[in-house]
Amino acid sequence: EIFKLTSFLSLSLQAKMSRPVQAQRLEGTDKNIWVEFVKLAATYSTVNLGQGFPDFPPPDFLKEAFVRALSGENHMLHQYTRAFGHPPLVKVLAQFFGKLLGRDLDPMTNVMVTVGAYQALFCCFQAFVEEGDEVIIIEPFFDCYEPMVKMAGGTPVFVPLRPKAPKDGKLMSSADWQLDPAELASKFSERTKAIVLNSPNNPLGKVFSRGELELIADLCVKHDVLCISDEVYEWLVYDGKEHIRIASLRGMWDRTVIIGSAGKTFSATGWKVGWTVGPNQLLQHLRTMHQNSVYHCATVAQEAVAQGFQRELELYGKPDSYFVQLPKELQRKRDWLVQSLDAVGMKPIVPEGTYFLVADISKFKSDVPDVPDSDEPYDSRFAKWMVKNKGLAAIPLSAFYSGAHKNNYNHFIRFCFAKEEATLKAANDILQKWKQEKTSP
Numbered sequence: 501e502i503f504k505l506t507s508f509l510s511l512s513l514q515a516k517m518s519r520p521v522q523a524q525r526l527e528g529t530d531k532n533i534w535v536e537f538v539k540l541a542a543t544y545s546t547v548n549l550g551q552g553f554p555d556f557p558p559p560d561f562l563k564e565a566f567v568r569a570l571s572g573e574n575h576m577l578h579q580y581t582r583a584f585g586h587p588p589l590v591k592v593l594a595q596f597f598g599k600l601l602g603r604d605l606d607p608m609t610n611v612m613v614t615v616g617a618y619q620a621l622f623c624c625f626q627a628f629v630e631e632g633d634e635v636i637i638i639e640p641f642f643d644c645y646e647p648m649v650k651m652a653g654g655t656p657v658f659v660p661l662r663p664k665a666p667k668d669g670k671l672m673s674s675a676d677w678q679l680d681p682a683e684l685a686s687k688f689s690e691r692t693k694a695i696v697l698n699s700p701n702n703p704l705g706k707v708f709s710r711g712e713l714e715l716i717a718d719l720c721v722k723h724d725v726l727c728i729s730d731e732v733y734e735w736l737v738y739d740g741k742e743h744i745r746i747a748s749l750r751g752m753w754d755r756t757v758i759i760g761s762a763g764k765t766f767s768a769t770g771w772k773v774g775w776t777v778g779p780n781q782l783l784q785h786l787r788t789m790h791q792n793s794v795y796h797c798a799t800v801a802q803e804a805v806a807q808g809f810q811r812e813l814e815l816y817g818k819p820d821s822y823f824v825q826l827p828k829e830l831q832r833k834r835d836w837l838v839q840s841l842d843a844v845g846m847k848p849i850v851p852e853g854t855y856f857l858v859a860d861i862s863k864f865k866s867d868v869p870d871v872p873d874s875d876e877p878y879d880s881r882f883a884k885w886m887v888k889n890k891g892l893a894a895i896p897l898s899a900f901y902s903g904a905h906k907n908n909y910n911h912f913i914r915f916c917f918a919k920e921e922a923t924l925k926a927a928n929d930i931l932q933k934w935k936q937e938k939t940s941p
């Protein structure tokens with residue numbers, strides 16, 4: 501018996517793997533800001549303005565469409581659908597984006613449905629980026645671009661938006677963060693395969709102007725570069741600003757993939773329905789990636805999103821349209837949070853779009869002493885301290901910078917304002933109380 505036990509033990513020891521199991525392409529991509537900060541928020545926060553999701557429900561017409569899809573007569577909606585997108589959804593997306601872009605789109609070849617915008621991005625990098633290719637990313641950026649480029653074997657090349665001081669007495673705007681044209685041009689070379697554009701931009705809320713987009717477009721055409729255009733916040737644009745689609749600029753349709761998300765468009769981030777729109781010669785490679793990875797996304801969710809778009813197509817530009825109402829509502833929330841942050845001295849950068857805003861924490865630094873030789877950027881330690889000690893969750897701006905640049909702008913944090921009034925008021929109460937504690941020792 502003892503012999504059996506020892507041989508079993510030595511066998512199981514031998515059976516343990518000793519060689520590295522992880523593929524090299526995962527090197528350096530194991531850390532993820534969301535895993536860390538979502539856990540912190542769940543453990544400590546009483547008010548969560550961290551991760552980007554609304555705490556209000558999606559519109560009734562969308563929820564009703566989901567319920568109809570789920571419990572209606574068409575039980576085939578519980579089964580597989582077409583791999584590249586449920587036919588009713590690709591059809592209405594083709595109609596909708598055809599109208600926005602002023603061109604005829606073929607639902608079968610110019611549109612592909614993905615598991616959120618996240619998977620659309622992943623498909624793009626995997627399908628287009630070759631070992632050694634460079635991909636230009638504008639900082640600050642939605643954090644997943646960098647690991648996704650690296651996992652595809654590419655090299656991210658970063659170019660920053662640089663802040664200009666606002667006019668005297670004015671709050672800074674996301675429009676004050678601009679590309680330096682010469683610096684941007686210097687990043688393009690024969691190794692450049694693609695540029696990632698995110699307008700409206702997460703985390704700053706910057707909405708790129710026509711001039712800025714033309715600058716990018718001209719460089720793309722000159723260097724024969726692709727544009728991966730992440731437009732998930734396309735409807736969330738304020739103060740009468742216009743969201744301009746880079747694909748509509750001269751020479752850009754053939755080299756651009758537009759990425760969108762029902763999560764952002766209809767305030768239903770958990771549904772994970774996204775899409776790509778572009779020319780067939782690009783989308784055909786995204787289809788190859790998609791069919792060999794996820795194959796397709798949940799049919800009922802696609803059916804409901806299709807009905808949501810059908811409604812929006814009929815109400816396009818009318819006051820009842822959700823795409824008209826949502827930005828109005830969010831602009832009010834933005835203004836409220838801007839005012840609330842300004843009142844306590846946490847200077848906000850007023851965003852032109854998205855449901856995020858970035859605020860300057862310099863005046864609160866004395867509460868969270870610096871640790872001079874820490875590897876962790878100051879804003880990250882600040883955000884952790886804030887959630888643990890004040891119960892308020894936000895995301896450090898350094899999370900949206902590449903490793904080498906994380907300390908360039910490390911005194912800002914990002915708030916999400918797609919929240920119920922009560923949530924924003926609770927955040928305001930925390931900040932007010934904090935300010936009083938600071939001034940009356």
Ligand code: PMP
Pocket residue numbers: 552615616617618619642698702730732760761762763764769772773774
């Ligand atoms: N792009 C940007 C700029 C985002 O902010 C997000 C979500 N935070 C995504 C893509 C991913 O969108 P989805 O939830 O549809 O995967």
